[in-house]
Amino acid sequence: xxxxxxxxxxxxxxxxxxxxxxxxxxxxxxxxxxxxxxxxxxxxxxxxxxxxxxxxxxxxxxxxxxxxxxxxxxxxxxxxxxxxxxxxxxxxxxxxxxxxxxxxxxxxxxxxx
Amino acid sequence: xxxxxxxxxxxxxxxxxxxxxxxxxxxxxxxxxxxxxxxxxxxxxxxxxxxxxxxxxxxxxxxxxxxxxxxxxxxxxxxxxxxxxxxxxxxxxxxxxxxxxxxxxxxxxxxxxxx
Numbered sequence: 001x002x003x004x005x006x007x008x009x010x011x012x013x014x015x016x017x018x019x020x021x022x023x024x025x026x027x028x029x030x031x032x033x034x035x036x037x038x039x040x041x042x043x044x045x046x047x048x049x050x051x052x053x054x055x056x057x058x059x060x061x062x063x064x065x066x067x068x069x070x071x072x073x074x075x076x077x078x079x080x081x082x083x084x085x086x087x088x089x090x091x092x093x094x095x096x097x098x099x100x101x102x103x104x105x106x107x108x109x110x111x112x113x
Numbered sequence: 114x115x116x117x118x119x120x121x122x123x124x125x126x127x128x129x130x131x132x133x134x135x136x137x138x139x140x141x142x143x144x145x146x147x148x149x150x151x152x153x154x155x156x157x158x159x160x161x162x163x164x165x166x167x168x169x170x171x172x173x174x175x176x177x178x179x180x181x182x183x184x185x186x187x188x189x190x191x192x193x194x195x196x197x198x199x200x201x202x203x204x205x206x207x208x209x210x211x212x213x214x215x216x217x218x219x220x221x222x223x224x225x226x227x228x
Contacts, residue, residue: 004156033216040122042203042220043157058215090156098207099145099164102216104156 002027006091006105012113013078013085021076021108023091029103031096032074036060037088037107046089049074050096078110086112115140115206119219127227128196134189134222136204146187147205147216148178157203163187174198199226 004025013019025032031050035043045058049068063082068074074093078085088109092102120135138144145164149157161172168180178189187204204219 006156040220043218045215048215092157101147101159101162102157104149104158106156107154109154 004091004093004103004105006089006108008108009106011108011110013110014113016080018077018079019110021078021089021091021110023074023076023105025072025074025093025103027093027103028071029093029095030071031094032068033092033094033102034058034064034066034074034076035090035092037090043090046076085110115142115144115208115215115217117204117206117217117219119204119222121222122220123223123225125225125227126194129193131192132190132194132198132224134202134204134224136187136189136219138185138187138204138206140185140206140208142208144206144208146178146180147207148172148176148187148189149203149205149218151201151203151221153200160189160202194224194226196226196228198224200224 007022033048034046044060046064047066049055052071055068065077088107090107091105094102116139118137126132147162148160150160151157161170163170163180171177176191201221201223203221205216207216
């Protein structure tokens with residue numbers, strides 16, 4: 001079955017620690033996205049990548065970093081510079097055109113210890 | 114820039130009642146419109162989409178949405194809801210912006226279906 005796999009499902013971060021969230025897709029999609037979801041805020045775009053070895057900042061990129069070394073993988077690092085990292089993080093992928101929908105993983109919930 | 118407004122953050126209804134979840138958008142370019150559904154602790158699933166053609170689009174589980182260009186709306190409706198429809202619903206708009214295609218989401222509407 002094709003889809004998007006996010007891991008881990010739950011993650012805890014200590015103060016001053018960087019953590020990396022994994023996102024893998026086997027849909028052969030060119031574009032991948034990271035969103036942050038907070039209650040009542042909808043989804044906000046952190047970073048996106050339209051092709052391997054290239055990515056752009058979204059609306060709330062500060063305190064986050066990404067890489068896109070392989071087409072199927074788009075890991076997100078939450079750095080210690082992100083002062084309020086507690087949220088639900090969603091990864092998505094798409095063919096990359098505006099008319100095609102995005103497919104989502106089941107998310108990673110990050111909490112601060 | 115594009116934006117999406119979902120007018121109700123929470124909508125409680127009784128089972129078998131009709132429901133309408135409202136969505137308005139603004140955009141300076143032609144848009145594509147989507148409704149997604151999210152069940153607790155899960156990702157978003159596509160419910161239906163409007164790309165072109167008939168302004169009324171339907172999903173396989175009885176939801177429908179109508180694209181109204183003059184009112185810049187894309188409201189979601191279901192004539193009779195079930196307990197299992199309890200979820201959060203997101204309206205989204207996409208279009209070509211500054212050399213890239215992005216999806217802009219509304220803040221969501223929590224639908225609660227009570228017995």
